[in-house]
Amino acid sequence: MGVLLLPACHSARYEGYLDVGLGATNSTVDLMVTNGLSANDLSAVGAPATLNKVGAMMTLFFTSEPVTSFASAKRADTELFARYWHFMLAQGIYLGPSQFEAAMISLAHTDHDIERARLAAAAFFNQL
Secondary structure (H helix, E strand, C coil): CCCEECCCCCHHHHCCCCHHHHHHHHHHHHHHHHCCCCHHHHHHCCCCCEEEEECCEEEEECCCCCCCCHHHHHCCCHHHHHHHHHHHHHCCEECCCCCCCCEECCCCCCHHHHHHHHHHHHHHHHCC
């Protein structure tokens, strides 16, 4: 089984990206949200969550309230995030180990990679 890396993002990584690349990755994030990572779907299985995204970056916070500041981010359930992180790691999906890091989708990720990550996340939420 291959490993899918969704590394922590640093703002310098955006330097040099083409607009078409960001457009494609933004569409991919939108597709992931539409097809299985929406806050409504997560709430339906008892896991309130907020998915913040900008361009190709996203961070999943385990909270039912909007995350708009560091103070609101700190109120997220970091213990549930730790369980999620370990579950995803066991599925071969490498995420940043902190609730406060962003994942990034790039043009290096294939449709298969995205689907693997989406299915792994869905499996985690379905087991709650």
